[in-house]
Amino acid sequence: MFLHIDHINKQFTNNKVVNDVLVDINLTIREGEFVSILGPSGCGKSTLLSMVAGLSEASSGEIKLEGKTIKKPGKDRGMVFQQAALFPWLNVEENVMFPLRKEMKKKEAKQTARKFLQMVQLSNYAAHYPHELSGGMQQRVAIARALAMNPKMLLMDEPFGALDEQTRARMHAELEKIWIETKKTILFVTHSISESIKLSDRIIVMGTQPGTIIADIKVDLPRPRRFDQKEAIHLEKKINLLLKNEIDKVVKEELSYAANH
Amino acid sequence: MQRIIKQLVFFIILLVAWEGLVRAGGWTPDVMPKPTDVWQALVRGFGDKTLIYDLVASFQRLFIGLLISLMLGIGLGILLAKSKTADETLGSLILALQSVPSIVWLPLAIMWFGLNEKAVIFIVVLGGTLVMTINMRMGIKNVSPLYIRAAQTMGSRGLDLFLKVIFPAAVPYAVTGVRLAWAFAWRALMAGEILSTGPGLGYTLKYASDFGDMSLVIAVMILIGVIGTAVDYAFFQRVEKNVMRRWGLESS
Numbered sequence: 001m002f003l004h005i006d007h008i009n010k011q012f013t014n015n016k017v018v019n020d021v022l023v024d025i026n027l028t029i030r031e032g033e034f035v036s037i038l039g040p041s042g043c044g045k046s047t048l049l050s051m052v053a054g055l056s057e058a059s060s061g062e063i064k065l066e067g068k069t070i071k072k073p074g075k076d077r078g079m080v081f082q083q084a085a086l087f088p089w090l091n092v093e094e095n096v097m098f099p100l101r102k103e104m105k106k107k108e109a110k111q112t113a114r115k116f117l118q119m120v121q122l123s124n125y126a127a128h129y130p131h132e133l134s135g136g137m138q139q140r141v142a143i144a145r146a147l148a149m150n151p152k153m154l155l156m157d158e159p160f161g162a163l164d165e166q167t168r169a170r171m172h173a174e175l176e177k178i179w180i181e182t183k184k185t186i187l188f189v190t191h192s193i194s195e196s197i198k199l200s201d202r203i204i205v206m207g208t209q210p211g212t213i214i215a216d217i218k219v220d221l222p223r224p225r226r227f228d229q230k231e232a233i234h235l236e237k238k239i240n241l242l243l244k245n246e247i248d249k250v251v252k253e254e255l256s257y258a259a260n261h
Numbered sequence: 262m263q264r265i266i267k268q269l270v271f272f273i274i275l276l277v278a279w280e281g282l283v284r285a286g287g288w289t290p291d292v293m294p295k296p297t298d299v300w301q302a303l304v305r306g307f308g309d310k311t312l313i314y315d316l317v318a319s320f321q322r323l324f325i326g327l328l329i330s331l332m333l334g335i336g337l338g339i340l341l342a343k344s345k346t347a348d349e350t351l352g353s354l355i356l357a358l359q360s361v362p363s364i365v366w367l368p369l370a371i372m373w374f375g376l377n378e379k380a381v382i383f384i385v386v387l388g389g390t391l392v393m394t395i396n397m398r399m400g401i402k403n404v405s406p407l408y409i410r411a412a413q414t415m416g417s418r419g420l421d422l423f424l425k426v427i428f429p430a431a432v433p434y435a436v437t438g439v440r441l442a443w444a445f446a447w448r449a450l451m452a453g454e455i456l457s458t459g460p461g462l463g464y465t466l467k468y469a470s471d472f473g474d475m476s477l478v479i480a481v482m483i484l485i486g487v488i489g490t491a492v493d494y495a496f497f498q499r500v501e502k503n504v505m506r507r508w509g510l511e512s513s
C-alpha cells in the first residue's frame with residue numbers, strides 16, 4: 001500500500017451554500033502503478049489531485065503516502081499542471097534546477113538538470129527561455145523539472161490538455177517511456193477516455209454531483225497500445241457508457257435549473 | 262525607417278513655419294523668439310557650460326530622489342500587498358495623495374528643509390514614490406497563483422517563495438512602476454527647481470525668465486522635453502518591452 005486515500009470528503013462553501021464536491025473517496029494505489037482519474041468536467045479531479053499534492057485540505061478523511069499523512073506540499077510528490085507553469089525569468093536549465101537549489105551544490109544540480117532534460121530530449125534548449133519554446137516543449141520541461149527532484153510519485157493534471165492531437169500522441173509515447181525508465185508511480189488526471197486507455201494500468205472513473213468513484217477498471221493490455229486493438233475498442237465503449245450517464249445527469253440538472261429560474 | 266522620415270519632415274516643417282511666422286509677424290525675441298534665436302541660446306548655454314552644470318545638477322538630484330523613491334516604493338508596495346490592514350489604511354492614504362501634485366508640498370518642504378537641495382529632492386521623492394508603490398503592490402497581488410502552487414510543490418515557501426518566485430514574477434509591474442516614477446520625478450524636479458534654487462535646468466529657466474530671455478526659456482523647455490522623451494524611449498521603453506516579452510506578457 002503506497003498511496004492510500006481514505007474516506008475523503010470535500011465541500012466548498014460559496015455564499016453560505018455548501019457544495020459537496022467530493023464524497024467518500026477511497027482509493028489505494030500501489031508503488032509503480034500508472035493510474036488515471038477520468039471523469040466529466042467539474043467532478044472534482046483537480047480538487048482530489050491538489051489534495052494529494054498537499055495544496056489544499058480535505059474537509060474530512062486523510063491521505064497517506066507510505067504511511068505518512070499528507071499535510072503540506074513536498075518534494076516527494078512532483079506535480080505537472082495543465083499549463084507548464086515554468087518561471088519565465090529563468091531559462092530552461094535554471095527552471096529544472098529550481099527544486100534542487102537547496103539540496104545540491106550548483107554543479108551537481110546542473111548535472112541532474114542535464115540528465116532529465118536529456119530524458120525529455122531537450123538538452124539543446126537548456127539556455128532557452130520558456131517563451132521561446134512551443135507548448136509541448138514547455139510541458140516536457142515541466143515534466144523534467146518534476147522528475148529532477150526525484151519524487152516518489154508524479155501527479156499530472158491534464159498535462160497534455162492544451163496540446164494539439166499530434167503533439168499529444170508524441171507526448172504519450174514519451175511519458176510511457178519515462179514511466180518505464182523511472183518506475184515512478186503516476187496519478188494522471190484526464191477527461192480523455194483514449195488517453196487513459198493508452199497510458200494507464202488502472203482507470204478510476206468518477207461521477208459528478210457529487211464527485212464519487214463509480215468504477216475502478218484494470219487495463220491489462222500489452223504496451224505500446226494501439227487504438228485499433230479489439231480490447232481497447234471494447235474498453236472505450238464500456239467507459240463511454242459509464243460516463244454518458246454522468247453527463248446526462250449534468251445536462252438534466254442544468255435544464256431543470258434553467259426551467260426554475 | 263518610414264516613421265523616422267515622417268517625423269523628420271514634420272519637425273523641419275514645424276521649424277520653418279515657426280521661423281516664417283515670427284518673421285512675418287515682426288515679433289521681437291523678448292516676446293517670441295525664432296528657432297534661430299533659440300539655437301543661439303542653446304549654443305551660448307553649452308558654450309559657457311552653464312547648461313552643462315545645470316544638467317549635471319538636475320540629474321544628481323533626480324538620481325538621488327529617484328533612488329530613494331524606488332526603495333520606498335518597493336518597500337511600501339510589498340507592505341500593502343502583504344498586509345490587508347496596511348492596504349485598507351495606508352493604502353487609501355497613498356491613493357488620495359496620488360491625486361495631489363507633489364509640487365504643492367514645496368512650501369512645507371521649504372519650511373522643513375530650507376530653500377535648498379533637500380527641499381527639491383523631497384518633492385522628487387514624493388513624485389516617484391507613490392506610483393512606484395501602487396505598481397509594486399499591483400505586481401505582487403497579480404502574481405499568478407499557478408506559479409505559487411508550482412513552487413510550493415517544489416518545496417518552496419515563506420521567504421524563499423517570496424524572493425525566488427513572487428518578487429521576480431512581479432518584475433514586469435515593477436518595471437512599469439520605475440518608468441512612471443521616472444516620468445513623475447522628472448516633472449516634479451523641474452517644478453521644484455523653478456520654485457527654488459539652482460543650479461539646475463528649472464532654475465535657469467526661471468532665471469532666464471526674470472531677465473526676459475525668452476530664447477533661453479524656450480531652449481530649456483526643449484531640453485527638458487528632449488531629455489524626458491529620450492530617456493523614456495531609449496531606456497525605459499526598451500527595458501519594458503524586453504521584460505514583457507521574456508515574461509510572456511506581450512500582447513502581440
Ligand SMILES: Nc1ncnc2c1ncn2[C@@H]1O[C@H](COP(=O)(O)OP(=O)(O)OP(=O)(O)O)[C@@H](O)[C@H]1O
Nearest residue numbers: 012013014021040041042043044045046047048191
Ligand atoms: N476554490 C473553490 N471554491 C469553490 N468551489 C470550487 C473551488 N475549486 C473547485 N470548486 C468546485 O469544485 C468542483 C470541482 O472542481 P475541479 O476543478 O476539481 O473539477 P475538475 O474535475 O478538475 O474539472 P475539469 O475537468 O474541468 O478540470 C467544481 O464544481 C468547482 O466549481
Ligand SMILES: [Mg+2]
Nearest residue numbers: 045046047157
Ligand atoms: Mg481540473
